[in-house]
Amino acid sequence: MSNAVAAGQPQPSTDDRWGHPRQLWMLLGVTVGLNFAFYGFRAFLAPYIAQSFYGHLGAAEAQRQAYLLTSGFLALMYATPIIGGYVADKILGETRALAISLWLGMLSLLLMALPSLFGFELGLALFALAAGLGIPLTVLVGRNYPAGDSRREGGYTLFYLAINLGGFVTPFICADLIGHRYGYRWGFVAAAAGMAVAALLFQWRKPRLDALMPGADHLHGPMSTAWALLVIALLLYPTALLLALPAVLSWAMYALMGLLVLYFVVSCVRRRERVQTHRYLALLLLFVALVVFWAFSLQGVTSLNFLARDHVDAPFDFSWFQSANPLYILILAPLLALLWPWLERRGRDPSTPRKFGIGLLLVALSYGVLVYTIGHLQHADGRIGWWSLALCYLLQTLGELALMPIGYALVGQLAAPEEASLAMGGWFFGVALAYQLAGWIATLTIQVPTAGSALTGLADYAHVYGRLFGWGTAVALVFLLTAPWIRRLMHGLH
Template sequence: MNQAQAVASPSQLGANRWGHPRQLWMLLGVTVWFNFAFYGFRAFLAPYIAQHFYAGLGAAAAQRQADLLGSGFLALLYATPIVGGYVADKVLGETRALAMSFWLAVLALLLMASPTLFGFELGMALCALAIGLSIPLTVLIGRNYATDDARRDGGYTLYYLAINVGSFIAPIVCASWIGRHYGYRWGFVAAAAGMALSAIWFQWRKHKLDPVLPKGDHLHGPMASVWVLLGVAVLVYPTALLLGYPEVLRGAMYVLMGLLVLYFVVSCVRRRDRVQTQRYLALLVLFVGLVVFWALSLQGVTSLNFLARDYVDAPWDFSWFQSANPLFILIFAPFLAMLWPWLERRGRDPSTPRKFGIGILLVALSYGVLVYAIDHLQGADGHIGWWTLVLCYLLQTLGELALSPIGYALVGQLAAPEESSLAMGGWFFGVAIAYQLAGWIATLTTHASATGASGGIVEYARVYGHVFVWGLGVAVVFLLAAPLVRKLMHGVH
């Protein structure tokens, strides 16, 4: 996104409510319902696909197809912001792009309630294109503050909490209540209702953001919306076809990732700046850590969701486990936010590369817990206790808090100023690659025996055992290489 500073009058920046700019609270409310919609359907997406569209293939094959289609779709959601950010900057302007994103997403979620696979895939395609236009939401949070406003970090902390408030309540409402009792198709309608609240609220109040928008944001003509809508309409069908071929989609995303890396290599060669080149090398190493972490952690959307449904004894619906991560974030984020400064004052704050190693170590240990539970704590019915999966999610959340919040800030510090937007888009794209890898890992848990039957919970233990070992290995490498990577960062902590 364009990082040019907004032009705002002091009176606008000084119009506060509860210690922050007045319009921040509108954006936080929009954020809650936007994430309610996203995490609402994500909570039951893969099991829904398996049950409603591929049940005739048998349990193992249905789960495999659901993992591939679901992870491919979610990967697209994180890939399209690269293009959507450009459209918001150069064609629509930030507020118009965000409003269009919300309304298109409402339509997309209603389409995803279609009883046919083709209608469902059209809805997913439209949703991926719509979400690509939503990236200005993150930027608009910061536009409410002057450059030197000490409240900016606090504003983004509130934004992070708003995301997790929405993601905490969404699985309970969309999956456990509406989906379970009335059918999961209605869960998409509930998610669409949440998105509609965001759209209406933002449409009503977005003019209040005009004073903090960057110069030129209002210069885009009225026909810009028409051209963008036509472009979306043209792209929906090809995108839906692409979702039907997960291998092709995965290959296309790897090619795009390679092109992004090539761009930065060429940029470094042309710039001939040794410090900047080494900083990009450090960023690439951390990017690998990001992909590894999320490829393991995002099993919560795929294989862990099926494990919870089929092999975990719990007094509640399996989709409730999807609320564990945001709940733990809401509980522990304030403590970690205080822990890092406390360690820094004592000269013991881990460097960013070491925090990445800690994050990967914790997510690896979370699978060690599940392997132990399956091997030693399995009941007579072949199930494991609910607390083991909750502990797994707790370790993953602590790993996320060690790694994720600092990653986005680091991109702006390590990238060249004129390439920070593209670098941030590449960072988001790393999550898209991680979704693809997560889907592939999840398919390994559906390995069929010679008789055609699924290996059951034993296959989960086998795959998670490999994940545990490989995750530990990557964590050790990061922890040992942390001093070297930090040296490449040239003073960026």
């Protein structure tokens, strides 16, 4: 028995298919099903909440409540992996944690289909808790490759494409074909069907994946599953209650972020390593750019979704716009993956801080397009052309591709080796924080911005999006100008 097996370490697969380990293709199928479910109900989530549970409050207040609940749920969903990853590593094992996550995800979607607000909030809470246990899916993709295998990067590229394939097809099915025609409650059921397929596929092939990780999937015996389910059951009502109190949830998120930053400050003081301290400072600055970018870009889930529904002249259902981002990624990601090495060979590859600035500039420009369209290119009926929103999503996607894949790779390089997992969890938590800010920004589109103003409809959107354009451009220029200084803080990393 090898030392790795004796230590219960994962053993990479030697059984290949189409140039990659056989189990990778199963995991990609699970990824498509999981993201079919998530992006399927996310496509209509905020409008559904406004119409089904808050319609009696009037259109503006219903929209505001929908923004707050949607952003709070999505923020919580991106925060739970910090704890869920620990449970998967230390208690359940990766494959068992993922299996539980998929089955609970299916159940949570069925709860969301219930007609009562309380049942719906329980479904949201269960989905957020289950998502925390689903974080091993990303790790399991890499488990199939030996150390130093050059195919690993290609495997993660396929994984990224699988995410967006699921995200691309599902708005047509869950939101339009089923939800729009038969009621959005049935859209949740359709999403649950996609999650069930993912869960069945993974459960079927799980024993073969377990064989690659001797002993790692039974860290504390079968009772650990029962204990995990019991803890989730006990957390379900408090989590649903937290979702019903968006102000409390928001402050809890900010407090947790403050504690995380404090931890790394204390770590730097104790370590007394000048280079590592500089690298953490660079990581913190890039983290700020990450939060700003996603707070702007995630308007696609909230305010841009309502803009598409109420003010965009399109020959198709508004939910189709939710497929724009994954479609652009499927087309453009392979091209940009070729562009960066091509620029590097010619000595023109922008540094990571500069790429962050480019990403921020692109997302700011996306709102400049909408502001110009609203101000100068409105149709006779007061609506705007669908091409303007399609162009907005294109610019945001280009910004995402300039910023996100590079950012994930950089975290592991800038963080101290013994704190890399926590740093990656904090990076994901930045997206959670961005969801909170995105919800607050979205509420501004339904408020009168200045005393005595009577802005309504498109003018409200133009006012807020004009601010996003201005502030986003300013922040982008700061990062572009200070990129050389931030790069020096990274001490040799590009």
